[in-house]
Amino acid sequence: MPYQTLPFHHFESAAGYFRPRQQLPEHVTEDDPATSVMTDLSQVTAYTTELATPISKALEMMVKRGVRMLLVRDADGHIVGLLTSRDIEGEKPKRILTKAGGAWEDLLVADIMTLKPKLEVLLMEDVSKARVGDIIATLRHVNRQHAMALDTDPQTGEPAVRGIFSLSQIGLQLGLDIDRSHHPTTYSDLEKAKTPK
Incomplete structure (x- = not known):
């Protein structure tokens, strides 16, 4: 049977492109599995930046993508550090x-990121057995947003970074009324949102 040629069409000027999108549950409880609030990098593209990127560009990327953290990679694609909005907007600069x-x-x-030797990570083998409440307690214990x-x-x-936990994402999925404006979510924001008004 002969092969058929397919017709070509004009490219629509406003066309975008497909991006992998993880479907996290809209609502979770503190007893749900921790993975239900984890951005899984085996399913979605990680947002990264490079050492030589100006911090103004990195901040612009965070705002545009709606994230508060970027993985910093070298030319070989290896993670060399982490940059958060807290790093950019805090006292460090x-x-x-x-x-x-x-x-x-x-x-x-490169001037303000947290270098890999100073980063602490969770292991997926522990995360896979943990609950949402365990992640909140862990983040609270080290006073971190991510x-x-x-x-x-x-x-x-x-070894590779598989997932990212974000306090603001967890708050949203818990159905808490958290102001997602430019500042990072804090534990007091979580507590205030849990308290009936």
């Missing part, structure tokens, strides 16, 4: 500029 001089516009991701989960990449057998 001011301290660096006071010490070294220069302007805010000159700061790069946590990463490390797994073994089945393709390479090497």
